[in-house]
Amino acid sequence: MQDVVSVPNEVAAELAGVGDGVLDSLRSRLQCTLRLRGNQLTIEGDDQRVAAARAVVDELVELVEGGHEIGPDTVGAVAAALDQAEDIRGVFDDVVWRHRGKKIAPKTVTQKRYVDSIRNCTVTFGIGPAGTGKTYLAMALAVAALSEKQVARIILTRPAVEAGERLGFLPGDILAKVDPYLRPLFDALYDMLDADRLSAHMERGVIEVAPLAFMRGRTLNDSFIILDEAQNTSPEQMQMFLTRLGFGSKVVITGDVTQVDLPRDQASGLIQVRDILGSIDGIAFVEFTHQDVVRHKLVQRIVEAYKLHAEETGTARRR
Numbered sequence: 001m002q003d004v005v006s007v008p009n010e011v012a013a014e015l016a017g018v019g020d021g022v023l024d025s026l027r028s029r030l031q032c033t034l035r036l037r038g039n040q041l042t043i044e045g046d047d048q049r050v051a052a053a054r055a056v057v058d059e060l061v062e063l064v065e066g067g068h069e070i071g072p073d074t075v076g077a078v079a080a081a082l083d084q085a086e087d088i089r090g091v092f093d094d095v096v097w098r099h100r101g102k103k104i105a106p107k108t109v110t111q112k113r114y115v116d117s118i119r120n121c122t123v124t125f126g127i128g129p130a131g132t133g134k135t136y137l138a139m140a141l142a143v144a145a146l147s148e149k150q151v152a153r154i155i156l157t158r159p160a161v162e163a164g165e166r167l168g169f170l171p172g173d174i175l176a177k178v179d180p181y182l183r184p185l186f187d188a189l190y191d192m193l194d195a196d197r198l199s200a201h202m203e204r205g206v207i208e209v210a211p212l213a214f215m216r217g218r219t220l221n222d223s224f225i226i227l228d229e230a231q232n233t234s235p236e237q238m239q240m241f242l243t244r245l246g247f248g249s250k251v252v253i254t255g256d257v258t259q260v261d262l263p264r265d266q267a268s269g270l271i272q273v274r275d276i277l278g279s280i281d282g283i284a285f286v287e288f289t290h291q292d293v294v295r296h297k298l299v300q301r302i303v304e305a306y307k308l309h310a311e312e313t314g315t316a317r318r319r
Contacts, residue, residue, distance in 0.1 A: 007041055021071060096115060096137060124253070126255075
């Protein structure tokens with residue numbers, strides 16, 4: 001079967017951009033032949049695959065005409081949304097935060113569900129491989145909530161597992177001690193706020209970035225709290241952290257249960273917590289897969305290869 005689609009100039013430019021990346025992604029994902037000549041896109045293959053490709057192309061056209069940029073990752077997101085009968089524009093139009101012309105928005109169906117869960121639930125767990133936007137989207141939502149005065153402060157924390165949480169044995173002041181563990185969070189903040197504003201917020205304690213050990217004994221009211229790398233918490237640390245929740249606060253916990261850095265005989269609080277809290281109202285669990293990875297396409301393949309290796313060799317952590 002052959003189908004010829006006439007696409008607008010701006011859509012043809014997007015399809016042909018960056019070394020035919022979008023076309024290559026369409027060919028790979030939909031397993032059909034595509035040729036773009038001028039404004040004419042020819043799709044060839046069996047009936048079912050051509051129909052599926054045409055549906056994806058039609059949605060890509062509407063996205064471009066609606067002002068969205070598209071790339072190779074967009075193809076997978078659109079195809080997945082169609083498979084799951086999701087409203088595609090509802091996924092891509094949900095802008096979480098804007099900064100200097102850059103908009104942060106969901107790029108996959110799971111990311112959209114994650115954003116909705118964070119907005120609607122008091123506690124949300126985002127679990128899945130690196131590159132799925134778990135922490136970045138949560139931080140964008142936190143910055144937006146602070147800007148809209150829904151919360152009075154943002155608290156970002158990670159377990160400093162390499163230091164065994166015994167920061168007193170590390171040289172230097174507190175910032176020097178925690179910087180290697182918390183630097184990725186600072187990097188994300190600089191993507192979302194001007195340096196001067198970020199510095200002012202941190203000086204006033206409006207934004208706090210600290211290791212998990214510093215959460216003990218506190219009650220955190222009117223705060224948006226994010227625990228990153230939660231797979232490296234012990235069950236006791238997870239319980240301690242969750243019970244810091246105060247009035248008017250929202251908590252997001254992110255982690256990848258395939259990347260636990262704890263000793264093999266040490267249980268992960270993130271792996272255990274779903275069995276304990278999975279049925280409680282107000283707590284949501286959102287699971288990401290390699291299909292939600294929005295980094296370089298090789299990252300997706302690497303994630304899947306390591307997952308398969310762990311399953312084949314029996315080295316995967318019990319979930």
